[in-house]
Amino acid sequence: MSQLVRPFSRLGWLAGLALLLGQAVQAAPLSISQLMDSLAKHPQGAATFTEKKTISILDQPVESSGELLFIAPARLEKRTLKPRPETMVLDGDTLTLERGRRKHVLQLRDYPEVAAMIESIRATLAGDRQALERAYHLALDGSAERWTLVLTPLDPKVGAVIARIRMEGAKDVVRSVEILQADGDSSLMTIEKRAPPQ
Amino acid sequence: MIHVRHRGITAIVLWLIFLLACAGIISRTHFTTDLSAFLPRSPTPEQQLLMDQLRDGLASRLILVGIEGADAPTRARISSQIAQRLRADRTFVSVNNGEPVNTEHDRAFLFNNRYLLSPAVTPERFSTDGLHAALSDSIDLLASPAGLLVKSILPRDPTGEMVQLLEQLNSGTQPKLVEGAWASRDGTRALMLMQTRAAGSDTDAQQNAMAAIRQAFDQAPGATPSVQLVMTGPGVFSVTSRDTIKRQVTRLSIISLALIATLLLLVYRSFSALALGLLPVISGALAGIAAVSLGFGAVHGITLGFGTALIGEAVDYSIYLFVQSEQNRADHQNWIKRFWPTIRLGVLTSIAGFASLLLSGFPGLAQLGLYAIAGLIAAATVTRFVLPSLLPANFRIHDLSAVGRTLSRVVQRAAALRWPAAIVVLAACAIVVANRASVWDDTIASLSPVSQADVELDTRLRADMGAPDVRYLVVVSGANQESVLRAAERVSALLQTHVEQGQLAGFESPSRYLPSLATQRARQASLPPRPLLETRLAQAVQGLPVRSHLFTPFLDDTAAARSQPLLQASDLQQTSMAMAVDALLIQQRGQWRALLPLTAPEGGNIDADPIRAALSAIPDVLFVDMKAESDRLYSGYLHEAIVLSLGGLVAIIALLLAVFRSPLRVLRIIAPLAAAVITVTAGLSLFGQQMIILHLVGLLLVAAVGSNYALFFDRPDPNTPILPRTLASMLFASLTTVAGFGLLAFSNVSILQALGVTVAPGVILALIYSAIFARQSDAGSSRA
Helix, strand or coil, rough: CCCHHHHHHHHHHHHHEEEEEEECCCCCCCCHHHHHHHHHHCCCCCEEEEEEECCCCCCEEEEEEEEEEEEEHHHEEEEEEEEEEEEEEECCEEEEEEHHHHEEEEEHCCCHHHHHHHHHHHHHHHHHHHHHHHHHEEEEECCCCEEEEEEEEHHHHHCCEEEEEEEEEEEEEEEEEEEEECCCCCEEEEEEECCCCC | CCHHHHHHHHHHHHHHHHHHHHHHHHHCCCCCCHHHHHCCCCCHHHHHHHHHHHHHHHHHHHHHEEEEECHHHHHHHHHHHHHHHHHHHCCCCEECCCCCCCCHHHHHHHHCCHHCCCCCCCCCCHHHHHHHHHHHHHHHHCCCCCHHHHHCCCCCCCCHHHHHHHHCCCCCCCCCCEECCCEEECCCCCEEEEECCCCCCCHHHHHHHHHHHHHHHHHHCCCCCCCCEEEEEEEHHHHHHHHHHHHHHHHHHHHHHHHHHHHHHHHCHHCCCCHHHHHHHHHHHHHHHHHHHHHCEEEEEHHHHHHHHHHHHHHHHHHHHHHCEEEEEEEHHHHHHHHHHHHHHHHHHHHHHHHHHHHHCCCHHHHHHHHHHHHHHHHHHHHHHHHHHHHCCCCCCCHHHHHHHHHHHHHHHHHHHHHHHHHHHHHHHHHHHHHHHCCCCCCHHHHHHCCCCHHHHHHHHHHHCCCCCCCCEEEEEEEEEHHHHHHHHHHHHHHHHHCCCCCCECCCCCHHHCCCHHHHHHHHHCCCCHHHHHHHHHHCCCCCCCHHHHHHHHHHHHHHHHHHCCCCCHHHHCCCCHHHHHHHEEECCCCCEEEEEEEECCCCCHHHHHHHHCCCCCCCCCEEEEHHHHHHHHHHHHHHHHHHHHHHHHHHHHHHHHCCCCHHHHHHHHHHHHHHHHHHHHHHHCCCCCECHEEEEEHHHHHHHHHHHHHHHHHCCCCCCCCHHHHHHHHHHHHHHHHHHHCCCCCHHHHHHHHHEEEHHHHHHHHHHHHHHHHCCCCCCCCC
């Protein structure tokens, strides 16, 4: 029962927040193409992240943190340092996962759900509107100063796994990515820009 | 006279019977163009394995296909259309182009049998501590980016056996996907990998498979004229080599025959002389093929190609008969008295030379030796015993005395060239010595009839595909499937330690997909009974963020696995694992074999010694480096051929010594031949052509053919000049030989080309050197 209820409660919360934000920034509405242009012009590069996953079969959320590196246009690296070192590299269509000595190489095509999830982050960081619109319905709210982008999967198969992806950002920086799975599990990744290396 | 007549008729009858017998044998002869000619007659176990792999191993059954031209979406579409069509074709075991075909089946098979298949299933893993460790691992994985993949199966597989299995399977690298189909790294070519049902050595079946691929391509709705299909692979090579050899042998024999017939017609100016002159040739060819067929059970296309060249040599005997004898019957008898002993000695020296090849462990070489011996004996015998009786009473050829007289004058002056010739020979010696390091080409590829362009295409596609090159293999033999699988498991455990130490990137084993029954039973026994497992699980989850009741499906699955029937080979059907087991687990000649191909670490080679040493503890296990093995095989052939050729030379010298009992005289006969051989070798070296075995055979042939000339020039009494007719006959004989072998020089089958470029110039040189270094008639007595 709790699994059914939780998404609804969060939905309500989200709706409220969106409404609030929407009112606050009504003065400067932002279009999707404007946002994408500014994201594409200023690729984010290196950042740190903390991620909190809430999984129904686990009694408590799992937290992890590490570094995120995006090299336009197609390479995304996620290096988890805690609790266990792990690297995920997305390059083109190939996803490489490394845990300890083990290395998995996956073709995104073979795992459409994983692909959809990861592609959303990469395409947003790249400001690639086309790639996003191939897989998602896009809804943007807020102003350039503070925006919220909600992605809803178009493919029902993907939709059966991922209910919605919600990104928040300011100007050309993505601040957080929240993924809500259809079964109620969710993850929230908060991104902090690292000072560019001198 | 009546007596002679009678003997003649007997000879003709015997000859006809002989021809019929040869024709009978040939009609049942199997002609091959495959690798058999290059494989040893009495192989070592490693070579046997190499041979089996070449004939019907996994690698021999792969066809690599490339689709070029147009744009990426078109190529991908055609790839998909071809694949769809060929997957329904029984000719192919599998057709891969990157599309997920068996994925569902594979995953279901792995998941349902995970407790029988996973090497991690041990009693310790299902103890309380083992479960705790496995569960914490799985929970970590759940939090990782891959978590999405394992979340749904966690309640059924909390120890992560499925992840274990997938990890094992995904060790190989695959080409990248472009538009949903495999593509080369530069993205300009779509790639497909097909495995035929038939062995690579079944050339007809391979040809059918190629035709099926071609047809599927031609009929693909997406095909446009700008798109091309390319294919490569061992089977494709067999088919194209066979076509090449067939085409070349046919063309060479036609041209060679036409050329020699024209030459003879110009000389004889008589059609009946031409027809009669070819009789010994035809007899020789039939005898050669029949002898090889009887001796080897099959005749290789290369032997036939060699046979066409030998036409030019076999025709010499009838030239000697026609040109050297006077224009009447009595003189044919006279010819037999005067010249036959010399020709017989020439034939014997040729046989002495070629007999050494019969001892070769390289069947291709032994075939050539037998063909040459049988062919030359038949041709000479027919010339001596049959041909004179067949000549009509008024048989006449064009008068050649004018040519002979001119030659006589030339020969008289040839002695003036002694010093220049000596200098040429010395220079040739110097060249050979200077280039001695690079004289031989000792790679087995030098024998291959496959063109350089085809080899390059193969290398390119293979690199694009990351196709298995199956260089290092561990082979386990045994009496039955169970015993080889158990041995393969022991070897796997040992190899795994080498993988962990980084000496190996990985390895394959049939036991991975089909564990031995003993191992499967042991794994079943590792699973505790349900109540016990339940208790342990309850303890194991303590301190972990999960509750044990979540894992009821796990308890159900393990309980079922404890009593599930053990996996048999037939259970793998419809999965891609079936293909692997098929290729890696072989039953042959009542013996079972498991193959474990090893993968070298990236950018490195496998250090064979430690692995070989470690494996020596396990009985019936062989470590094979296929490349080293095939190179060793060839250099063995080459070394053997050198020894045998020298043996042939010694045999020729011994024969001449036995006949003449004069070392000086033998030296005088051998010297021009040696000079010709050295000059040809130097010439090849100058033109940058490295010698292969067939050059060596060519040199032997130069010595054999050239000995005839040297013998004619040799006379005990320097005051008897060489008859002009004899000189004319030698010139024509050498011209026909050069025509026959010279044609081979234009062949693009490397083996035939090597023979051609050696024999054609060698024979001419042998004739010239013989003339130059012959004992001169006393200066005053020159009679034109």
